[in-house]
Each structure stands twice: as structure tokens, then as C-alpha cells.
Amino acid sequence: MKPQLDKLLSSKSFLYFLQLVETMNYTQAAQRIGISQPALTQQIKKLENNVGAELFYSVGKKLYLTNAGKIMQKTIEEIYDSLLIATESIQQDTNEVSGKITLGISASIEDKVFTDFIVNYFKKYPSVEITILMVNRKEVWNSLETGKIDLAVLYVPEQLIDNWRAYATKSILKDEILFLHHNSDFIGKTEISYSETLKQPWVTYPKAYFVSQVILNAFKRKQLPVPESVAYFTKPAQMFKFSNETGTYTALPKSFFQAHECEGNLSAIPFNPPLEMDLTFVLRKEKEKIPRIKHFLEMFDHYLEDEDYISRLKK
The missing domain is CATH 3.40.190.10 (Periplasmic binding protein-like II)
Known part of the structure; x- marks a missing residue:
């Protein structure tokens, strides 16, 4: 394989390109595949350098495919279709x-x-x-x-x-993210504002995790500071245990809380507006x-x- 072609035919760069085509939004595409927006931008620029042409252009805040980008999209989709057909044939x-x-x-x-x-x-x-x-x-x-x-x-x-x-x-x-707490002042509330949850530190998923990004973006949309996290865990059971034993706040899927509510002393309240997934x-x-x-x-x-x-x- 020619060296230039070897650089171009990267499954990672194809993945990043197609995710950006799907969303036409660098932030959404980066969240979907679990990388930072600057990292995605760098990968797209690298692909454009290898191709020798710009693949996207913007008008205001809207992103569009260039003619080269449209050719690249069609080609990559044909390659994947061919590979999938070949794989399933085998x-x-x-x-x-x-x-x-x-x-x-x-x-x-x-x-x-x-x-x-x-x-x-x-x-x-x-x-x-x-x-x-x-x-x-x-x-x-x-x-x-x-x-x-x-x-x-x-x-x-x-x-x-x-x-x-x-x-x-x-x-x-159908699930949603609930706010979990020990705060007696919140007992009886049927929903909670984002600002009310900032009074104590949190335990959260790592910042790069999708659910964590959903939560953080909700605070940013309200123009609020993001919760201060004192610990990060990848598993909901770990977060539940840490929150239950330390008094820190957290936010977990409703399905998890319903299944494990009796294992701790935490109470749960839906956010307003709700975080549905x-x-x-x-x-x-x-x-x-x-x-x-x-x-x-x-x-x-x-x-x-x-x-x-x-x-x-x-x-």
C-alpha cells in the first residue's frame, strides 16, 4: 500500500468524519464518540491535510460539507457497506x-x-x-x-x-438522571433546580463519560458553575456507595436508584428541567x-x- 494511502485509510479518521457528518456539530460529535472537541477538530484537520482539500465549511454557526466532503462521505459509506457485506457473506x-x-x-x-x-x-x-x-x-x-x-x-x-x-x-x-442526596431540607420536594444542587460537593462519573457530559452541559445551559466533584467513579454502584457514606451529592440513572434504593439512605429527586435518556x-x-x-x-x-x-x- 502506498504510504499516503496508508495514512488516509484510517478507520479512526473515517469514524470521526462520519460522526461529524451525522451531527454537523463538533461538540455533539465529540460527546458521542467520547473525545474532546479540540481532539476531534485536530483529527478532521489531519484527514483534510491527507486528502488535500477542506471537507467542511461553516456559515455562521452552521456546518456544511464541501464538494470534497460529499465525495468523501459517499466513498467512506460505500467502503463500509462493502466491508459489512463481505463480512456477513463470510x-x-x-x-x-x-x-x-x-x-x-x-x-x-x-x-x-x-x-x-x-x-x-x-x-x-x-x-x-x-x-x-x-x-x-x-x-x-x-x-x-x-x-x-x-x-x-x-x-x-x-x-x-x-x-x-x-x-x-x-x-x-425510558430513563432519566436523578439527583441523589442526604439533605433533609430537600425532603418532600418533587423536583429540584440545578442551582440548589451546588451547595455541597459531588461524586461523579469521569468528565469524559457521556452521562457526565450530559449533566455538565445541563448546568452550562443554565449558566451555572458545574458541580465541584471530589471523587470520580466509572460504575454507578461505586458512586452510590461513596455518596451514601460521605454525604456528597451525586446523580444517577433512575433505573439504578429504583433497583438499589434499599441499599442506602439516599433520597432521589428529578431535575427541573428533567434529564431524560x-x-x-x-x-x-x-x-x-x-x-x-x-x-x-x-x-x-x-x-x-x-x-x-x-x-x-x-x-
Whole structure:
């Protein structure tokens, strides 16, 4: 392979480019793939230097594709389509209950329901080999885009889903982020303003984590300082324990709190305005046609029909 072509054909640069095309917003694209906005800008500039042409231009605050950018988009999408078709031609088995399925679950999501389901699924369909990867959001997106995983499980802001052309989604649970506290002054409140939550330090997800970005952006939209964090954890159970034993504030998914409320002395209040998200399966649209993927999702639906997600999470 020619050296210049070797630099150009980077799955990472393709991923970053396509995410920016999807959102036409550097901030949103950077949050989605889990990197900083300057890092994304640098990667796009690097790709433009390798191509020898600008791929985007802006008018005011709006971002648009140049002609070169449109050619690049069409080419990259054709490359991915060809790779996915080739991969599935090699791997696909017409039997819906045999073959391999790989799930990528964001590390900030509790995996209990998915693990329990897969144990149940294997007992019925032992010819399906299932792998779960608990990785950070950036790795989940990269693996999804490059075909290394079949299904991603992510928290997704509802307003973004409608803009995704290359992906299909399947909602698992309507969720929201709740404010958790020990403050007796808040008892009886049905909602809480963002400014009221700044009176004590917090324990949070790391700043680069998607849920953390959602929370921080909500404070910035209110033109408020972001909460002072004295500790950072990647797992909600760790944050819950730290907050419960130290008196610090925190914010966690409602689904987690409902399942673990009895394990501590924390109270929960919705934010005003609320921070709503969907817990969602995300997959490339080509994957919907694969029999074993379709069957797996149908069986997961039946699993939750027998007993809902929150009830299973509490076990």
C-alpha cells in the first residue's frame, strides 16, 4: 500500500468524519464518540491535510460539507457497506439460532439484566456464541462502526436518534438522571433546580463519560458553575456507595436508584428541567437483516415481557 494511502485509510479518521457528518456539530460529535472537541477538530484537520482539500465549511454557526466532503462521505459509506457485506457473506449462517453475536455495553451501564438474559438464552440456544464487551463509550462506537460488535447498549438522548441514518435503534428503557442526596431540607420536594444542587460537593462519573457530559452541559445551559466533584467513579454502584457514606451529592440513572434504593439512605429527586435518556440497543441497519441478531432481539423483548427491566435489575 502506498504510504499516503496508508495514512488516509484510517478507520479512526473515517469514524470521526462520519460522526461529524451525522451531527454537523463538533461538540455533539465529540460527546458521542467520547473525545474532546479540540481532539476531534485536530483529527478532521489531519484527514483534510491527507486528502488535500477542506471537507467542511461553516456559515455562521452552521456546518456544511464541501464538494470534497460529499465525495468523501459517499466513498467512506460505500467502503463500509462493502466491508459489512463481505463480512456477513463470510460469517452469516441462515440458521437464526447458531453463529456468533457480540455486544458492546458502555461501562457506565449496569450489565446485570443483559448477563442474566444471556445465561437464559444460552440454555435454550447453546449453538449461539455470545460475547459481552464492557468498554468505554468511545470504544463501543468505534467497534460498532468497524463491525467488531453487532449490538451496542448505550444511553442515548432521545432527540439524537431521529438524525441517525446509518443506525437502527431499539429502546430498552425510558430513563432519566436523578439527583441523589442526604439533605433533609430537600425532603418532600418533587423536583429540584440545578442551582440548589451546588451547595455541597459531588461524586461523579469521569468528565469524559457521556452521562457526565450530559449533566455538565445541563448546568452550562443554565449558566451555572458545574458541580465541584471530589471523587470520580466509572460504575454507578461505586458512586452510590461513596455518596451514601460521605454525604456528597451525586446523580444517577433512575433505573439504578429504583433497583438499589434499599441499599442506602439516599433520597432521589428529578431535575427541573428533567434529564431524560433512552437505554437503547444500537446497531448498523445492515445488521437488522441477520437472522440471529433479529432472533436475539425478539427473545430479549419476550424476556422483558415476562418480567420488566427494573424488576429484573432488583433481583
